[in-house]
Amino acid sequence: MTVEVQVDRLTAYIDATRHVYESKLKELVDVPSVSMDPAHKPDIQKTADLAHDLLKSLGATAEIVKTKGNPVVIGEFHSDKSHPTVVVYNHLDVQPADPSEWKSHPFIMKIDGEKYLGRGTTDDKGPTLAVLYAAKYAFENKFPINIKFCWELEEEIGSPSFLEFLKNNKDKLATKSVVISDTIWVSKDKPAIPYGLRGLQAFLVKLKTGAKDVHSGETGGLARNPITELAALIAECIDAKTGEVKIPGFYDDVRKTDEAELEGFVKSGFDLEHFRTAHELHSLRTKDTKDGASRVWTRPTFEVHGITGGYAGPGVKTIVPHQAEAKISTRLVPDQDPHKIIELFKKFVKEKCPDAVVEVEGTLKPYIGEREGVFPNAAKQAVKLAFDKEAAFIREGGSIGAVVSMKEILSVPIVFLGLSLPEHGYHAINENFDWGQASGGMKLFVHYFKLLSEIR
Numbered sequence: 001m002t003v004e005v006q007v008d009r010l011t012a013y014i015d016a017t018r019h020v021y022e023s024k025l026k027e028l029v030d031v032p033s034v035s036m037d038p039a040h041k042p043d044i045q046k047t048a049d050l051a052h053d054l055l056k057s058l059g060a061t062a063e064i065v066k067t068k069g070n071p072v073v074i075g076e077f078h079s080d081k082s083h084p085t086v087v088v089y090n091h092l093d094v095q096p097a098d099p100s101e102w103k104s105h106p107f108i109m110k111i112d113g114e115k116y117l118g119r120g121t122t123d124d125k126g127p128t129l130a131v132l133y134a135a136k137y138a139f140e141n142k143f144p145i146n147i148k149f150c151w152e153l154e155e156e157i158g159s160p161s162f163l164e165f166l167k168n169n170k171d172k173l174a175t176k177s178v179v180i181s182d183t184i185w186v187s188k189d190k191p192a193i194p195y196g197l198r199g200l201q202a203f204l205v206k207l208k209t210g211a212k213d214v215h216s217g218e219t220g221g222l223a224r225n226p227i228t229e230l231a232a233l234i235a236e237c238i239d240a241k242t243g244e245v246k247i248p249g250f251y252d253d254v255r256k257t258d259e260a261e262l263e264g265f266v267k268s269g270f271d272l273e274h275f276r277t278a279h280e281l282h283s284l285r286t287k288d289t290k291d292g293a294s295r296v297w298t299r300p301t302f303e304v305h306g307i308t309g310g311y312a313g314p315g316v317k318t319i320v321p322h323q324a325e326a327k328i329s330t331r332l333v334p335d336q337d338p339h340k341i342i343e344l345f346k347k348f349v350k351e352k353c354p355d356a357v358v359e360v361e362g363t364l365k366p367y368i369g370e371r372e373g374v375f376p377n378a379a380k381q382a383v384k385l386a387f388d389k390e391a392a393f394i395r396e397g398g399s400i401g402a403v404v405s406m407k408e409i410l411s412v413p414i415v416f417l418g419l420s421l422p423e424h425g426y427h428a429i430n431e432n433f434d435w436g437q438a439s440g441g442m443k444l445f446v447h448y449f450k451l452l453s454e455i456r
Ligand SMILES: [Zn+2]
Pocket: 091, 123, 124, 155, 182
């Protein structure tokens, strides 16, 4: 049994859905489901309830599954057990946002013509609802496919409970493939289907050299300065100009990229100047496109996110601080193993600054999937049908911890079909989404579900 996508009918459905899409998106964005901040626990629960009720109201099954951390909302548009099944993954938790920095309030969604402003509009509440309303269309028009939903509420903190959730609910999520809508296009004209993600290993490095801050006139020159020592340690870890990591063994397991893959990145339309302006950066570490793309997609990093300690108020207070802390993380690529990186880093710190203490924070493994095969091909075709654009197969610089867990537990192909654009401002102030990407996304997923229904 196959179905045809009737373009007029689909267009009329999408137009008719706009109002409800916008009001449901506003309902979700207006709840600050910030997973990083324990004070927002009630908002996490409220979001799970809203998501559950929304699935029910559309005729899907729905369940809020408790975990040790935040719950996961699952549900299904079930057609028949003889039909193929797909699991759609999205997340409904968001990054924090400081209202004083935003043009409009991050947790009161503002509709400005075609634009939706607010925290979570593009990451990932807007895409979640675009896929949902596409799935509703497929269900109502009797596409021979079962569409399962898996909406996480801990993605922004590295999915600490997700692996265990998958192990306990493997049967409920039995599927032929997974599709994830939580990634960013190369540009508005270049849709992207990523097949690789970087991993992450975070650290805190703490150094204490005394019991209290002391006077730099009385003690300076003799007292050790923990901020200076951490700065020196960092300078031994990385070349600040080139970004090259100097910890011995760090690059040993980095998978070589072949020339064809690098050429593909250039053809994808990855453009340094566009990248620079989209991220509001003053300058970049390279002027070479191929080098630029591989710096964010195929090579590991070492970043210092902050150094704390000493005096940070206005003016200069002449103290020698007694403690300092560096917040560090490294993005990892296939086939680097986070545990090996932890050992290398600890050993290096011990050698260079023996009384510094390394605390290991979040870990995410890197991921690489297929660029070819029936599922990537269906994705490419669906993008073409919906947006009349050729999708580029690229890698992503970011990390989605849930992906590695899904690959390990569900053992099926995983496809990334994101709807966000670089200018939407993932994790940034004034995050936004737009009706063009939402409506195009509904079309895209209707075609994708149709194509999946034919893969037996
Ligand atoms: Zn996201």
